[in-house]
Amino acid sequence: MRNLLFLMLLPLAACSSWHRAHSPSAVAAPPDSLQADLEFANGEESDLRVARWHLLRALEARSCSLFTQAQQELDLAAGILATMESSEASPTEVQHMDAAIESAYLQLLPHLEHFSPNSSLVLLLEGLSDEKIENLPPDATQLVRIHQLSQRCDMPIDANAKVAASIHFFQTRGRATFETWMRRSGRFRDLILDILRREGVPEDLFYIAMIESGFNPRAYSRARAVGLWQFMAGTGKLQGLRHTHWLDERRDPFKSTRAAARHLKGLNAYFQDWRLAIAAYNCGQGRVSRTMTRDGTRDFWQLDLPRETENYVPLFMAAAVIAKDPELFGFSLKEFDTPFTFDEIPLPAALPYVDLKVAASALGVSYAALRDLNPELRQRITPPRSGRKSYHLRVPPGKGDLFLKRYASLPQSEKPALYKYVIQPRDNLSSIAHAFGVGSRLIAEANSITNPNRIFPGQVIYVPTVAGAKAPSAHEKQIHTVRPGNSLSGIAQRYGVRLRDLLQWNNLATTLIRPGQQLVVWKPKTTPTTKPKIEVDAEGLQRHTVQSGETLWGLSRTFGISVAQLQEWNQLQNALIRPGQQLIVALPLEARDEGIYTVVKGDTLYSIALKFGLHVRDIARQNNISLSTTLLAGTTLKIGTRSEN
Numbered sequence: 001m002r003n004l005l006f007l008m009l010l011p012l013a014a015c016s017s018w019h020r021a022h023s024p025s026a027v028a029a030p031p032d033s034l035q036a037d038l039e040f041a042n043g044e045e046s047d048l049r050v051a052r053w054h055l056l057r058a059l060e061a062r063s064c065s066l067f068t069q070a071q072q073e074l075d076l077a078a079g080i081l082a083t084m085e086s087s088e089a090s091p092t093e094v095q096h097m098d099a100a101i102e103s104a105y106l107q108l109l110p111h112l113e114h115f116s117p118n119s120s121l122v123l124l125l126e127g128l129s130d131e132k133i134e135n136l137p138p139d140a141t142q143l144v145r146i147h148q149l150s151q152r153c154d155m156p157i158d159a160n161a162k163v164a165a166s167i168h169f170f171q172t173r174g175r176a177t178f179e180t181w182m183r184r185s186g187r188f189r190d191l192i193l194d195i196l197r198r199e200g201v202p203e204d205l206f207y208i209a210m211i212e213s214g215f216n217p218r219a220y221s222r223a224r225a226v227g228l229w230q231f232m233a234g235t236g237k238l239q240g241l242r243h244t245h246w247l248d249e250r251r252d253p254f255k256s257t258r259a260a261a262r263h264l265k266g267l268n269a270y271f272q273d274w275r276l277a278i279a280a281y282n283c284g285q286g287r288v289s290r291t292m293t294r295d296g297t298r299d300f301w302q303l304d305l306p307r308e309t310e311n312y313v314p315l316f317m318a319a320a321v322i323a324k325d326p327e328l329f330g331f332s333l334k335e336f337d338t339p340f341t342f343d344e345i346p347l348p349a350a351l352p353y354v355d356l357k358v359a360a361s362a363l364g365v366s367y368a369a370l371r372d373l374n375p376e377l378r379q380r381i382t383p384p385r386s387g388r389k390s391y392h393l394r395v396p397p398g399k400g401d402l403f404l405k406r407y408a409s410l411p412q413s414e415k416p417a418l419y420k421y422v423i424q425p426r427d428n429l430s431s432i433a434h435a436f437g438v439g440s441r442l443i444a445e446a447n448s449i450t451n452p453n454r455i456f457p458g459q460v461i462y463v464p465t466v467a468g469a470k471a472p473s474a475h476e477k478q479i480h481t482v483r484p485g486n487s488l489s490g491i492a493q494r495y496g497v498r499l500r501d502l503l504q505w506n507n508l509a510t511t512l513i514r515p516g517q518q519l520v521v522w523k524p525k526t527t528p529t530t531k532p533k534i535e536v537d538a539e540g541l542q543r544h545t546v547q548s549g550e551t552l553w554g555l556s557r558t559f560g561i562s563v564a565q566l567q568e569w570n571q572l573q574n575a576l577i578r579p580g581q582q583l584i585v586a587l588p589l590e591a592r593d594e595g596i597y598t599v600v601k602g603d604t605l606y607s608i609a610l611k612f613g614l615h616v617r618d619i620a621r622q623n624n625i626s627l628s629t630t631l632l633a634g635t636t637l638k639i640g641t642r643s644e645n
Contacts, residue, residue, distance in 0.1 A: 048081075051084075055077045057073045058074045058108075059104060071108060074104055142167065146164060149325055149328075153320055155202040155205070156273075160301070160314075167318040171329060183333070184214060187340050191339075192228075193206060195254070195261060201264060207319040208229070209257075212229055212230040227248075227251045229256050229260035231250040231256060239260075244445055245442055247383060253340060253375070263281065264277055267281060283308070345400045348390070351407065356382070363395060373394040373395065384462060419511070420460060420462060422459070423458065427455070429443055429452045447461045482514060488508075497522065499511070506519050541598075542584065542585050544583050545580065545582050546579055551577070559585045569600065597637045598636050598637075599632065608639075622638045
């Protein structure tokens with residue numbers, strides 16, 4: 001027995017003997033006392049002798065770098081020793097063999113990629129004293145710590161070299177990052193853990209969010225993954241997360257966590273292994289399934305997956321282990337972010353939408369703080385109310401009632417506007433959006449319009465805009481009296497202002513106006529400068545030659561017309577103009593003064609009707625022509641008033 005530990009430190013037979021040795025007699029004979037134990041041919045073998053034989057095979061396999069085989073042999077030796085009858089060997093012999101197996105396990109430990117939870121090594125590590133741990137090589141010490149802490153986790157954590165390397169990364173180069181992540185974790189810990197418990201999944205999945213986003217709900221990856229759990233748009237949609245112009249639920253900590261928990265639960269149900277489920281969360285279920293089929297194994301550690309995924313699982317395990325005892329790994333984490341708390345208010349019918357900046361001011365908090373409570377919102381305005389369903393806005397704790405009172409008492413001019421608009425013939429979303437100075441997509445989202453080509457005259461839609469249509473200092477106030485045939489869009493074009501501003505200046509909820517009504521118009525002031533030279537051509541059109549430095553916007557201010565009119569009259573596709581280019585800047589005098597309009601190249605009945613705020617049918621009726629008539633340049637048309645029918 002005294003030679004046993006000595007033998008463990010000696011190289012045994014050549015490695016080639018391992019591949020030949022499948023029976024006790026094939027093992028190279030060791031000297032001294034062990035020789036007799038291995039001579040099975042001369043007598044009946046004992047359990048102690050068989051255990052010693054497996055131990056020697058383990059030592060030989062380790063010397064040949066066959067670490068998995070070595071562990072298997074040690075497991076056999078330990079199993080035999082555990083089931084021996086007390087009468088078969090003396091307590092001293094059993095004690096010596098037990099110590100030899102333990103020593104062999106610990107020397108083998110740093111070389112194991114992972115080990116089975118059924119291995120005797122698990123029991124050994126669980127009962128290992130702190131003194132013995134400290135005397136182990138550093139690599140082995142780290143693995144022992146990982147294994148011991150893994151017993152406090154509620155999902156599989158493997159004590160292997162890759163997990164140990166990930167812990168080392170967090171302790172060194174990634175230390176500052178890990179400390180930041182742990183500090184942020186305080187904000188979402190209670191929220192996430194509560195949802196994970198409700199969904200019936202392991203709480204340690206909490207650390208998936210750490211590796212994915214560092215607990216940043218606005219995290220955005222190069223692959224366009226978003227939020228705490230880094231959902232791709234397609235995967236998020238499959239899990240019921242909406243992504244619209246107004247909001248992105250992948251950024252909401254509650255909704256995204258519920259979606260992530262259900263997604264991970266489904267992956268685990270499919271693979272029946274949390275390691276594979278977590279790998280699939282990173283690179284996709286199909287990718288993992290195909291790799292398993294190709295490699296012929298279900299062992300994650302043996303799969304040839306993308307490098308990112310091969311690192312992803314050990315990083316997750318490392319984070320979970322460190323979090324169980326941060327000080328053991330050199331982290332002193334004393335401060336954590338304030339937990340995510342709030343009051344949630346269903347917006348009443350009187351507040352179908354809310355401007356976050358205005359709301360923040362009313363509450364006496366910063367706009368950034370209110371946005372942090374509502375990370376799913378992509379716009380300043382909450383999504384417009386849809387039917388009976390109201391939006392639930394989050395405000396700081398204890399300020400729910402205060403918000404409703406203060407916001408309701410604000411002047412209408414300080415709130416966002418939502419205008420009711422009746423679609424006219426030949427209207428389209430682009431023209432409506434241009435008139436209001438907003439994006440066509442915003443209008444479509446506000447009215448659940450999936451096909452922008454499917455709108456019709458008479459249809460009522462709502463156009464949302466941001467509050468704040470205030471008169472700039474460079475504008476002067478004018479009063480416009482509505483005449484028969486006037487339209488609000490025509491008046492806006494005439495004065496070169498936005499339709500939404502005209503609505504807000506006059507506290508109008510719709511675009512309907514009546515003759516005799518007086519409207520406030522803040523018209524841009526004109527700078528007293530010499531008016532550029534204009535020429536009148538044979539058709540009576542006034543033209544201006546573009547000079548160096550002039551812009552379409554500047555010319556619209558100079559001549560008192562809108563940019564849209566200049567573009568339409570001159571068939572411009574954009575606002576780019578060049579020196580020397582001739583532009584129509586005014587219509588023939590008779591068209592403006594006598595109700596007669598001379599058609600220019602590119603005119604249509606619709607474009608002419610738009611200029612004068614009329615219906616196409618009115619112009620057609622007044623001139624006895626059909627709606628499909630092709631207009632020739634030089635043709636004169638009567639321009640009357642708008643009919644009431």
